[in-house]
Amino acid sequence: xxxxxxxxxxxxxxxxxxxxxxxxxxxxxxxxxxxxxxxxxxxxxxxxxxxxxxxxxxxxxxxxxxxxxxxxxxxxxxxxxxxxxxxxxxxxxxxxxxxxxxxxxxxxxxxxxxxxxxxxxxxxxxxxxxxxxxxxxxxxxxxxxxxxxxxxxxxxxxxxxxxxxxxxxxxxxxxxxxxxxxxxxxxxxxxxxxxx
Numbered sequence: 001x002x003x004x005x006x007x008x009x010x011x012x013x014x015x016x017x018x019x020x021x022x023x024x025x026x027x028x029x030x031x032x033x034x035x036x037x038x039x040x041x042x043x044x045x046x047x048x049x050x051x052x053x054x055x056x057x058x059x060x061x062x063x064x065x066x067x068x069x070x071x072x073x074x075x076x077x078x079x080x081x082x083x084x085x086x087x088x089x090x091x092x093x094x095x096x097x098x099x100x101x102x103x104x105x106x107x108x109x110x111x112x113x114x115x116x117x118x119x120x121x122x123x124x125x126x127x128x129x130x131x132x133x134x135x136x137x138x139x140x141x142x143x144x145x146x147x148x149x150x151x152x153x154x155x156x157x158x159x160x161x162x163x164x165x166x167x168x169x170x171x172x173x174x175x176x177x178x179x180x181x182x183x184x185x186x187x188x189x190x191x192x193x194x195x196x
Contacts, residue, residue, distance in 0.1 A: 012134075018038065019034075025091040043168050059190060062194055063193065070161070103128055103129065164196055
């Protein structure tokens with residue numbers, strides 16, 4: 001039904017945002033890698049309609065492969081440099097603020113398009129949680145949480161985690177604004193993720 005919230009998509013968006021916060025703020029390397037795997041592995045499912053099974057599989061496998069490679073090269077390090085200096089509550093508030101801004105931006109963009117509801121028409125507050133709004137919210141949350149580790153971290157694993165979160169955030173924000181990427185774009189995303 002139009003305007004209805006898809007609870008599965010909302011759960012995926014929440015899991016991606018939670019994985020982002022865990023990856024950006026965890027002091028234990030294994031927890032950071034699990035959070036990164038959540039964010040990268042579930043991110044491709046925030047599209048409506050979903051890409052084909054081959055493309056979806058390539059995105060999920062590349063996300064898991066990236067986390068595996070990052071874990072393999074950082075086994076000799078003791079985890080220093082991991083973890084947010086401000087702590088996970090501050091990272092969670094930053095991600096939540098960015099997600100709310102993403103939902104508001106998506107609602108504004110939807111109101112500018114043709115066939116938009118007229119001002120003053122009765123709408124439910126949940127009507128703004130469209131698939132595009134959820135993708136944009138998760139994308140901005142990933143960008144917000146990944147910014148500090150990407151540019152201010154001392155250790156290379158933490159910097160790489162931040163860059164991967166920012167790439168994932170840009171991809172999700174692009175999905176929220178312009179719709180799901182095409183197959184060739186999806187392969188480009190896989191290549192970019194592996195390159196980082």
